[in-house]
Amino acid sequence: MGRLVLASSSPRRREILSLLGLDFEVIPPSVEEDAQGHPITVARVLSRKKALEVWKGNRDALVIGADTLVFVGNRTIGKPRDEEEAYEILSFLSGRWHRVVTAVSFVGMGVRVTLHDVARVRFRELSREEIYAYIDTGEPMDKAGAYGVQGFGATIVDRIDGNFYTVMGLPVVKVYGVLKNLSIL
Template sequence: MRLLILASESKRRVEILKMLGYSFFVIPSMIEEGYEQNPLIAARRLAYQKAFKVWKEYKFSTVLGADTVVVLGEKILGKPKDEEQARNMLISLSGRWHKVITAVAILSPKGKVIFHDTAWVKFRKIDEEEIDEYIKTKEPLDKAGAYGVQGLGAKFVERIKGDFYTVMGLPASKTDSFLKSLLD
């Protein structure tokens, strides 16, 4: 079996890959995350750039890069720069549906694959006091859309249409299928 490298420091992606039974090394790509207008193109481009930056140095390995974007209407909600931006994002998500796109790029000597998955998330109505309490935990400050579905942010989620793991940061079933074909 070929060496697997996760080009991300994301604790959520680490958790999902471990849950799927993979052994791997973590080598973060440390690229600048800039987003253009089209959320799908942005997520796919960033996933590929993350994987490629690490794969250039470890070409005999299989490298997985991923990027998750939260989209409200046509606006990408990336990781908030500060508490005020996190607060504004959470206020805008309150009581509304939004979509979460996670793109994945897997580069291997056997080939490359880039894919994505989309899930829809509905937040219940949340008041500003709840938002302030959540922000005090610091959880929203390093997450796209300013919330973690697998953490305290779960209390805001009323419904999910699609793969929970896509919202968490790595579509488990699709990722497993593609990794199996590229790691043999």
């Protein structure tokens, strides 16, 4: 097997992929996240763009690119630009269900595969004070939907229907399946 490269700057994705006991490199892509359309389609397109961009400079590698989006209906809820937007997002999600899609693309070694997984997440009702206290942790600022389920954000998530790791940013069961089929595991 050639090299395995994770095309992501996410420490969460690095942590999840490490669970599989693989040796891999991390090369963050520099892709504009400007795709339009349904959130599932957008996540799939962006994961593929990220994997392809890194693969072009690493053609001896199997590159894994991923993208995670939070959405309600067809409305995508991205990363907050500032604390005010984080408050708006968290207030909007308070007490309601939303969906999280993580798409993963594998490019290289004769392979071009894109898959995705969707989980439903429900926040408990959040008070104004709780939202500001969570924003003060700094955790919401670099995450789609303004929360991280693996950190202090776990205190605001009431229920998950689906795979926890999909919400965290890499559906490890599906990634494992692809890598196993490719005889990498």
